[in-house]
Amino acid sequence: MTDRDTGRALAHPEPGQIRLEEVLHALSDPVRLSIVRELATAASELACSDFEVPVTKSTTTHHFRVLRESGVVRQAYRGTAKLNGLRRDELDALFPGLLDSVLSAADAEQGRLTG
Amino acid sequence: MTDRDTGRALAHPEPGQIRLEEVLHALSDPVRLSIVRELATAASELACSDFEVPVTKSTTTHHFRVLRESGVVRQAYRGTAKLNGLRRDELDALFPGLLDSVLSAADAEQGRLTG
Numbered sequence: 001m002t003d004r005d006t007g008r009a010l011a012h013p014e015p016g017q018i019r020l021e022e023v024l025h026a027l028s029d030p031v032r033l034s035i036v037r038e039l040a041t042a043a044s045e046l047a048c049s050d051f052e053v054p055v056t057k058s059t060t061t062h063h064f065r066v067l068r069e070s071g072v073v074r075q076a077y078r079g080t081a082k083l084n085g086l087r088r089d090e091l092d093a094l095f096p097g098l099l100d101s102v103l104s105a106a107d108a109e110q111g112r113l114t115g
Numbered sequence: 116m117t118d119r120d121t122g123r124a125l126a127h128p129e130p131g132q133i134r135l136e137e138v139l140h141a142l143s144d145p146v147r148l149s150i151v152r153e154l155a156t157a158a159s160e161l162a163c164s165d166f167e168v169p170v171t172k173s174t175t176t177h178h179f180r181v182l183r184e185s186g187v188v189r190q191a192y193r194g195t196a197k198l199n200g201l202r203r204d205e206l207d208a209l210f211p212g213l214l215d216s217v218l219s220a221a222d223a224e225q226g227r228l229t230g
Contacts, residue, residue, distance in 0.1 A: 020224045021143050024217070028139035095220035097212060102139070105210035109135045 010068060010075045010082075015090045018071035020098075023091070026070035027102055031055055032063045036072060036086065040103050045076075045083040125183060125190050125197075130205045133186035135213075138206070141185035142217055146170055147178045151187060151201065155218050160191075160198040 027033055031053050038051060053060055064084060067073040072091065075082045091099050142148055146168050153166060168175055179199065182188040187206065190197045206214050 016227070020217075020220050021145050021148060024139050024143035024148075028136050028143050030136050033136060033139075095216065095223065097216040098220050101210065101212040101216045102135075105135050105213050108210065112131070 008077055010077070012068060012074060013071045015071070015094060018090070018094055020095060022070040023072055023095070023098075026066050026072045029063065029066075031060075032067055032072075033102075033106055035063065035067065035084075037103060037106055039073065039084060039086040040088070040099075045085040047078075047081040047083055049081065123192055125192070127183060127189060128186045130186070130209060133205070133209055135210060137185040138187055138210070138213075141181050141187045144178065144181075146175075147182055147187075148217075148221055150178065150182065150199075152218060152221055154188065154199060154201040155203070155214075160200040162193075162196040162198055164196065 027036060034053065035051055039046060048060060048064055051060070053063075055063070064073065064075065064082070067084075068075045071087060073084050074087050075084050077083075086099075088099060142151060149168065150166055154161060163175060163179055166175070168178075170178070179188065179190065179197070182199075183190045186202060188199050189202050190199050192198075201214075203214060
């Protein structure tokens with residue numbers, strides 16, 4: 001955890017600091033991918049506690065941190081809650097089509113596995 | 116290494132066994148991504164020794180194994196060499212647009228970082 005993380009502002013990479021490999025790594029975990037898929041369909045930002053994930057709270061916190069530090073989500077405190085939003089516009093500008101193709105692939109795979 | 120790996124036939128997942136998360140994980144390493152980019156532009160299959168990568172031979176072997184076991188590349192022995200080919204058609208059928216968007220994203224990032 002960096003110094004900035006311990007304050008009220010959370011550290012985020014600028015668009016120019018976002019790296020493809022880190023984004024792919026962030027998306028390569030099933031729990032993180034499920035979080036991203038839920039954020040992609042959410043009408044507004046979501047608190048970490050809004051997600052039903054099959055892992056402990058501290059593991060969930062870790063996953064959100066990986067998503068934030070890779071540039072996939074933006075987190076901000078709202079009171080004691082952390083609100084999360086997908087950095088869709090910035091990711092689309094950096095890597096056109098990537099996020100959509102991953103989300104579509106996740107939908108297709110879920111359809112194949114459960115259909 | 117599985118029993119099958121020690122023989123002359125190398126184990127590959129069938130298309131129905133390929134999982135998005137494993138593909139994204141395979142692509143999330145810089146060395147593996149560079150291998151995939153080179154295979155994507157190659158006119159034919161390439162031997163592992165054809166790649167100039169900044170890692171040891173055993174690490175290279177590990178990376179090719181991750182690529183093979185995730186379903187990203189197909190490997191076959193030709194004499195003592197392993198020849199590698201991208202499973203592009205199968206990946207495109209499973210995850211339309213994904214591989215192309217990752218390859219384009221890698222090109223765009225390289226352009227930004229070196230341009």
